[in-house]
Every structure is written in C-alpha cells, then in structure tokens.
Amino acid sequence: MKNCSIVRLLDCTVVLIVGLCLAGCDKGPMGKEKGPQFRFATVGRANVVRTVEATGTVTPRNTKAGIPVGAQVNGRIIKLFVDYNSVVTNGQVVALIDPLVYEATYKSAVAQLHVNEANVRVREAAIKTAEAELTLAEKTYARKKVLAEKSMAPVAELDSAEEALASSRAAVDSAKASLMSAQASVEQSKASVSKAKADLDYCTLRSPVNGIVVDRKVEEGETVVSSYNAVPVLTIAEDLQVIWVEATVPEADVGNIRIGQEVTFTADAYRRKFKGKVKQIRKAHTTTNNVVTYPIIIEAENPDEMLFPGMTATLSIETARAENAITVSAAALRFRPKPEDREEGELPRGRKLWIVGEGGKLKPVVVTEGVSDTTNVEIKGHDELEGKDVVIGYETAATLAAKKDDETTNPFKQKFPQRGKNKGTAPEPKK
Numbered sequence: 001m002k003n004c005s006i007v008r009l010l011d012c013t014v015v016l017i018v019g020l021c022l023a024g025c026d027k028g029p030m031g032k033e034k035g036p037q038f039r040f041a042t043v044g045r046a047n048v049v050r051t052v053e054a055t056g057t058v059t060p061r062n063t064k065a066g067i068p069v070g071a072q073v074n075g076r077i078i079k080l081f082v083d084y085n086s087v088v089t090n091g092q093v094v095a096l097i098d099p100l101v102y103e104a105t106y107k108s109a110v111a112q113l114h115v116n117e118a119n120v121r122v123r124e125a126a127i128k129t130a131e132a133e134l135t136l137a138e139k140t141y142a143r144k145k146v147l148a149e150k151s152m153a154p155v156a157e158l159d160s161a162e163e164a165l166a167s168s169r170a171a172v173d174s175a176k177a178s179l180m181s182a183q184a185s186v187e188q189s190k191a192s193v194s195k196a197k198a199d200l201d202y203c204t205l206r207s208p209v210n211g212i213v214v215d216r217k218v219e220e221g222e223t224v225v226s227s228y229n230a231v232p233v234l235t236i237a238e239d240l241q242v243i244w245v246e247a248t249v250p251e252a253d254v255g256n257i258r259i260g261q262e263v264t265f266t267a268d269a270y271r272r273k274f275k276g277k278v279k280q281i282r283k284a285h286t287t288t289n290n291v292v293t294y295p296i297i298i299e300a301e302n303p304d305e306m307l308f309p310g311m312t313a314t315l316s317i318e319t320a321r322a323e324n325a326i327t328v329s330a331a332a333l334r335f336r337p338k339p340e341d342r343e344e345g346e347l348p349r350g351r352k353l354w355i356v357g358e359g360g361k362l363k364p365v366v367v368t369e370g371v372s373d374t375t376n377v378e379i380k381g382h383d384e385l386e387g388k389d390v391v392i393g394y395e396t397a398a399t400l401a402a403k404k405d406d407e408t409t410n411p412f413k414q415k416f417p418q419r420g421k422n423k424g425t426a427p428e429p430k431k
Contacts, residue, residue, distance in 0.1 A: 036341050037395035038356070041329040043385045048327055048371045048378050050320040052256060056247030056298070058267070058311040060237035064246065066214050066309065067238065070230025071097060072202045076223045077233070084216060088207040088236060095233055097224070099203040106196035113189035120186055123179035130175040134168035141165045211238045214309060237309055243302045245276065245313045248286065248293040256319040257281060263298045265315040267307060274307070276300030278317065322371040325378040326385060328353065331392040333369070333377060337362045353379075354391040362391060 060066055075097035082094045144161040147153035215235035218224060224231045245265060249257060263276045280297035287293075298315065300307075307313075333351050342354070342362040350366040357363035365385065370378030379385065 036338075038362075038391045039393045039395055040389040041332055041392045043326060043328045043353075043379070043388050043390060045324055045386065046327045046376060048322045048325055048373050048376055049318055050256075050371050050373050052249060052253040052317040052319055054247040054249050054253075054296070054315045054317065056245040056265070056296075056313045056315055058307045058309055058313055059244050059246050060211070060214075060240065060309055061242060061244050061299075062238060066235040067208055067211070068230075068232045069094060069205055069207065069234040069236060070232045071095075071205065071224040071226055072230050073097060073102065073199050074223070074225050075099075075101070075203065077218055077220055080216075080218075080220050082213050082216075082234065084213055086213045087211075088213060089210050090207060092207045093204055094207050094213075095205040095218075097203040097205070099200055102196065102200040102203055106193070106200045109189065109192040109196040113186065113193050116182060116185040116189045120179065120182040123175065123182045127172065127175040127179055130168065130171040134165070134172050137161070137165040137168040205233060207236055209236060209238045211236045212240055240302055240305045240307070240309075243300055243307050243309075244279070245298040245300060245315065247296045247298065247313070247315050249296050249317075251285075251292040251294065254281065254294045254296070257296060257317055258319075262318045263300075263315055264318075265298070265300075265313040267311045267313050269308075269311060270306060274300055274302075274313075320371045322378040325370060326380075326382060327376040328379055328385075328390060329392055330372060330375060330377050332390045333367075335391055335393055337391070353385070355388060356391070365390075 077095060078098050079096040080094070081092075081096075082088060088094060141158075141161040141164070144153055144158045148155055148158040213234055214237045217232050217234065224233065245263075257278060259278050259281060261278045263278060264273050265276065266273055276298040277300075278296060279299040280295075282295045282297065285292050285294050296317070298317075332353050335354060337354055342364070343357060348364060348366050351369055352364040352366055354362040354364055365382070367382055367385075368380040370380045372378065
C-alpha cells in the first residue's frame with residue numbers, strides 16, 4: 001500500500017511539472033508575455049498577368065456548323081464529285097442533279113420567247129399599216145370637206161369620210177395596244193427563260209467558298225425533293241487554316257475584355273497550347289440559372305489543321321500584364337492587424353502593407369495597386385520595398401503545426417500538388 005501511494009504521488013508531481021511547463025510556453029524570459037507572431041511574405045519582382053478563364057468550341061470562320069450546300073430543285077443526284085474531307089475551292093462543281101427535265105423546260109421557254117418577239121414585229125407592221133390608212137383617211141376627209149363647203153360634193157360623202165377617219169384613228173390605237181401586249185409577252189417570256197435557266201443551273205451544285213467538306217447528306221442515285229427550303233446535300237467548312245473559337249464569358253468578366261487581346265488555349269486532343277486574339281465581343285447575351293454570359297469570338301491560326309470543328313477549347317484571355325514589376329502576395333493587402341499590435345496614431349487612407357517597425361509594432365505603408373492575378377499584386381511606385389518582408393497574417397496553431405510538419409516531413413511521403421498555385425498566370429505557349 002505504501003508503494004502505491006508513492007507511485008501516485010510521483011505521477012501527480014510529473015503531471016504538475018508538465019502543466020507548469022505548458023503554462024510557461026507562452027511566457028518569455030522572466031515570465032514576460034511574448035509578442036504576437038506573424039506570417040511574412042517577401043516583396044519581389046515578377047511578371048504579373050491578369051487573365052479571364054473560359055471554355056469554348058472550335059468552329060469554322062463565319063459559321064458555327066459550316067456552310068450548307070443545298071439543292072434548290074428536285075431531281076436525282078447523278079454525280080457526286082467530292083467526299084468527306086475533300087478540299088474544295090470557290091465555284092468548284094461538287095454535285096450534279098439530272099438536268100434533262102430542266103433542259104427541256106429551258107428550250108421551251110426560249111422558243112416561246114422567239115414566238116413572242118416575232119409577234120412584236122407583226123404588231124409593229126400592223127401599226128405602220130394602220131398609220132398609212134389613217135393618213136389616207138385624213139386626206140380624203142380634208143378634200144371632201146373643201147368640196148362640201150363649195151357645194152360641189154354631197155354632205156353624205158363628207159360624213160362617210162369623217163367616219164373613215166375616226167375608224168383609222170381607232171385602228172392605229174388598237175395596233176399600238178396590241179404592240180404593247182406583245183412586248184409584255186416578250187418580257188414575260190424573258191422571265192420564264194431566266195427562271196428555266198436558273199433551274200437548269202441549280203442542277204449543278206458549286207462550292208460557295210474555299211474550304212473542306214465536313215459532312216455529306218446524300219449518295220449518288222438518291223432523289224432530292226426541294227420545297228420551300230433548300231435540301232442540304234453537303235456541308236463545307238470554310239478554310240480551316242484559320243479557325244474561330246466561340247467562348248462564353250460571364251458578365252462580371254466581359255468588361256475587362258477588349259478586341260485584339262492575346263489568348264492562349266488548349267484542346268483536349270493535344271498536349272500543346274495555341275495562340276489567338278479576340279476578334280469579336282458579341283452583345284447577344286444568354287441567361288442560364290440567372291447567370292448572364294456573352295459570346296466572345298477568338299480567331300487563331302491553324303496551319304496544320306490540327307484543330308477540328310466542334311473541339312472543346314479551354315481559354316485564358318490576357319486582359320492585363322505587368323513586366324518585371326514590384327509584386328507582393330495578395331494576402332498582404334487583405335491583412336488587418338489588431339489595434340494593440342500596430343503603432344499608435346491615425347491610420348492613413350488607402351490600401352496598406354504592414355511591416356514590423358521599431359519596438360515590434362506594425363507600421364503601415366500606403367501603396368497603389370496595379371495588375372493582379374489573384375495570387376500576386378503589382379505595387380506601383382515603391383521600389384524601396386523590394387526585398388522587404390511584409391505581414392500577411394498571424395501565426396496560428398494550425399499554421400505552426402503545418403510548418404512544423406513541413407520541417408519534419410518524411411522524405412518518402414507522397415507529395416500532392418498545391419491547388420490554385422500561380423492561378424491566373426498565363427504560361428507561354430509552345431511555338
């Protein structure tokens with residue numbers, strides 16, 4: 001029993017000593033309180049790039065899904081001159097519809113035009129005949145009138161001459177009206193010829209642009225039936241040496257985007273980066289789940305035609321850049337010290353960095369911000385800060401434990417990448 005009492009007394013003594021040691025951990029020499037412990041970041045020089053991240057889709061220029069080549073007439077496809085991935089030029093014949101019916105219609109229209117043109121000439125001759133008869137009637141009437149006035153001819157003959165004159169005038173008017181009708185028939189026939197010629201030409205399908213065939217809807221021998229809309233036969237993507245990437249950008253970021261800004265992007269199919277420039281900022285917005293987005297068009301070179309229409313692209317649009325600038329961690333500008341930890345006096349206005357002054361108190365330095373990439377911030381006009389340590393926060397039990405863990409890390413322990421590190425800095429693309 002006496003031995004058990006001695007063991008318990010020793011245990012209590014050890015616990016008491018450990019408790020006193022732990023209680024004194026936060027005491028300095030002679031039992032004085034230690035000052036606050038801070039975390040620091042060093043002001044240095046770096047390139048800061050502000051970017052807007054987005055996703056988009058590779059498309060041919062000017063059209064999102066390619067340019068459809070359609071049949072505007074009905075008929076059987078008797079020949080296809082191209083296939084998938086065929087390279088075509090503007091005006092090249094790509095398909096042929098059976099033209100026999102349309103050739104017959106065109107020839108019939110041309111023949112009817114010739115008939116109507118001949119009818120015009122007949123009407124013109126009839127006018128000349130009527131005008132000659134009118135001239136004779138006018139002379140006869142004038143002669144009968146003189147004779148009647150001298151009582152050398154009966155009045156009945158004068159009346160007959162007057163009636164013949166009126167009839168000749170009506171015949172001239174009728175002949176002129178017939179000529180106008182014949183001329184109208186000629187114009188109508190010309191329109192019929194034009195339509196028949198157009199229908200005949202529509203039997204030959206031609207490429208409207210320089211490009212590549214990306215889709216084919218019909219086979220040789222298949223009959224296409226056109227109604228109000230052209231029936232698609234082929235789809236041609238305009239020259240893929242230069243492509244567009246259509247991306248959607250939220251309204252919060254679209255204000256920072258300007259035409260001509262540099263863009264780097266990647267495609268899942270390749271382990272490389274591509275470069276382009278902002279070409280259009282379209283105002284046709286889309287609202288999805290109360291998020292307003294705007295389409296942005298990026299134009300990029302695609303000399304090897306590695307990028308295909310429909311590929312997904314992940315973009316980084318460079319909206320601002322500062323080369324070899326004085327930079328500091330963004331956390332330093334967000335730090336707010338406790339009143340008891342800073343020097344006494346009124347705080348100046350503006351964004352501030354905090355450095356440790358004499359006596360261990362924090363002293364503010366008012367700075368002007370420049371370009372920020374959410375991790376680092378450019379500091380303008382303060383070259384004297386380069387190399388100095390600024391406060392980014394207080395040391396806490398968690399940060400101390402993490403620091404201690406880093407110092408005693410097992411060299412064989414698996415290391416995981418840090419999420420968000422260097423976020424927003426656009427890497428240089430491979431050439």
